[in-house]
Amino acid sequence: xxxxxxxxxxxxxxxxxxxxxxxxxxTVRDIAxxxxxxxxxxxxxxxxxxxxxxxxxxxxxxxxxxGVESLLKNDFLSPGxxxxxxxxxxxxxxxxxxxxxxxxxxxxxxxKNPVIINLLIEIKKRNAELINKLINDGQxxxxxxxxxxxxxxxxxxLGTVIQVLINQPFYRDFNNLKKMPAKKFExxxxxxxxxxxxxxxxxxxxNEG
Amino acid sequence: xxxxxxxxxxxxxxxxxxxxxxxxxxTVRDIAxxxxxxxxxxxxxxxxxxxxxxxxxxxxxxxxxxGVESLLKNDFLSPGxxxxxxxxxxxxxxxxxxxxxxxxxxxxxxxKNPVIINLLIEIKKRNAELINKLINDGQxxxxxxxxxxxxxxxxxxLGTVIQVLINQPFYRDFNNLKKMPAKKFExxxxxxxxxxxxxxxxxxxxNEG
DNA sequence: GATAAAATCAAACATTTGTTTAATTTGAGT
DNA sequence: ACTCAAATTAAACAAATGTTTGATTTTATC
Numbered sequence: 001x002x003x004x005x006x007x008x009x010x011x012x013x014x015x016x017x018x019x020x021x022x023x024x025x026x027t028v029r030d031i032a033x034x035x036x037x038x039x040x041x042x043x044x045x046x047x048x049x050x051x052x053x054x055x056x057x058x059x060x061x062x063x064x065x066x067g068v069e070s071l072l073k074n075d076f077l078s079p080g081x082x083x084x085x086x087x088x089x090x091x092x093x094x095x096x097x098x099x100x101x102x103x104x105x106x107x108x109x110x111x112k113n114p115v116i117i118n119l120l121i122e123i124k125k126r127n128a129e130l131i132n133k134l135i136n137d138g139q140x141x142x143x144x145x146x147x148x149x150x151x152x153x154x155x156x157x158l159g160t161v162i163q164v165l166i167n168q169p170f171y172r173d174f175n176n177l178k179k180m181p182a183k184k185f186e187x188x189x190x191x192x193x194x195x196x197x198x199x200x201x202x203x204x205x206x207n208e209g
Numbered sequence: 210x211x212x213x214x215x216x217x218x219x220x221x222x223x224x225x226x227x228x229x230x231x232x233x234x235x236t237v238r239d240i241a242x243x244x245x246x247x248x249x250x251x252x253x254x255x256x257x258x259x260x261x262x263x264x265x266x267x268x269x270x271x272x273x274x275x276g277v278e279s280l281l282k283n284d285f286l287s288p289g290x291x292x293x294x295x296x297x298x299x300x301x302x303x304x305x306x307x308x309x310x311x312x313x314x315x316x317x318x319x320x321k322n323p324v325i326i327n328l329l330i331e332i333k334k335r336n337a338e339l340i341n342k343l344i345n346d347g348q349x350x351x352x353x354x355x356x357x358x359x360x361x362x363x364x365x366x367l368g369t370v371i372q373v374l375i376n377q378p379f380y381r382d383f384n385n386l387k388k389m390p391a392k393k394f395e396x397x398x399x400x401x402x403x404x405x406x407x408x409x410x411x412x413x414x415x416n417e418g
Numbered sequence: 419g420a421t422a423a424a425a426t427c428a429a430a431c432a433t434t435t436g437t438t439t440a441a442t443t444t445g446a447g448t
Numbered sequence: 449a450c451t452c453a454a455a456t457t458a459a460a461c462a463a464a465t466g467t468t469t470g471a472t473t474t475t476a477t478c
Contacts, residue, residue, distance in 0.1 A: 024233030102318045152405045159368025196361045203412030
């Protein structure tokens with residue numbers, strides 16, 4: 001199904017509200033009000049509130065999927081360099097789509113809607129297979145260690161990044177960075193997070209610190 | 210406030226349902242039905258559905274809090290050993306209270322209820338400070354590196370463990386472990402997860418792999 | 419500019435929600 | 449056995465929910 005401007009407007013308004021209040025606590029009246037459309041338009045366009053959620057997942061996952069694919073096909077980058085880029089691109093994506101990643105996390109926890117579950121499983125499988133290939137490539141070239149658990153490694157990347165996102169205010173508070181301007185703080189945190197995850201991957205994948 | 214057996218019965222039934230369906234999607238009728246009490250008992254005992262959620266957090270966080278404290282006071286363990294135990298105890302806790310950790314994750318994402326937010330901030334701060342002391346101790350003894358970002362490190366532990374929990378079925382599928390009995394699989398996974406997180410901590414905290 | 423399909427709207431729909439009420443039962447303490 | 453407070457109940461409550469209706473407006477095609 002192809003979405004027009006109004007579809008997107010509703011979808012992205014819903015995204016904001018789902019991220020802020022949770023899917024169940026968000027009413028179609030909230031969405032209609034903030035998206036400035038009549039309440040009936042949501043059923044008219046999407047069929048139901050739940051189908052709107054599915055539409056959101058289709059909308060966002062479609063654009064996210066492509067990211068990994070193209071990077072790994074590149075033949076001019078070393079496996080180590082590819083891993084670094086993979087990490088940075090993931091962090092960028094999560095920061096750029098904070099709201100969606102929050103919704104995705106909660107949906108994975110609740111694990112109810114079969115359409116969404118299948119979408120997520122498919123993406124995870126594809127990503128895990130691609131990263132597996134990348135690691136195998138590095139192993140053949142002798143730069144990566146043997147016996148790497150891909151799913152554990154992915155869990156660390158995904159888990160660390162989303163956890164830092166959730167703990168962002170706490171991070172700022174605990175490290176006495178409250179005076180720092182928001183912009184500056186976010187840049188700093190992103191750099192630290194990037195370096196942190198890369199260091200972990202290096203430790204798991206290679207033989208040097 | 211002290212809870213009697215009936216309180217606990219309701220709280221832990223609510224926990225199961227909140228974890229399975231999410232807080233908002235769980236009705237007080239669900240809870241009353243499954244806990245085998247009249248629906249009015251929930252308001253009568255707790256005041257409201259939301260206060261019941263807060264009671265759940267008080268109930269669980271109270272017992273969890275103590276874990277870290279006592280370990281770090283122990284004077285007969287090296288900093289390195291303490292970190293290992295810290296990790297294993299955390300993994301044990303998350304596995305033993307899967308449901309509650311899922312609820313906690315979602316509540317952190319939604320970030321709405323001020324009572325719960327404050328409870329969680331307080332716990333995080335206390336934990337971060339304790340772990341900070343442990344790391345400082347290790348640094349003074351020369352076994353840990355300088356410039357360790359405690360919050361990042363905690364985010365990796367918390368994030369990795371909860372992510373593995375969420376991805377458990379996928380982990381099993383991707384690694385072709387579907388024939389393995391559930392019990393055996395969970396043991397295996399717990400051991401791998403433990404080794405994985407310990408390896409990461411070692412890489413961040415010390416100079417050897 | 420007539421026509422038909424798509425979009426928009428206010429209103430109504432039946433359910434379900436959390437909470438309260440008011441009556442009844444239970445269970446010690448005397 | 450009596451008393452009184454706590455516990456328990458079925459029923460009712462108003463408010464809010466997602467969805468649908470049927471009429472009206474807009475838009476595009478001829």
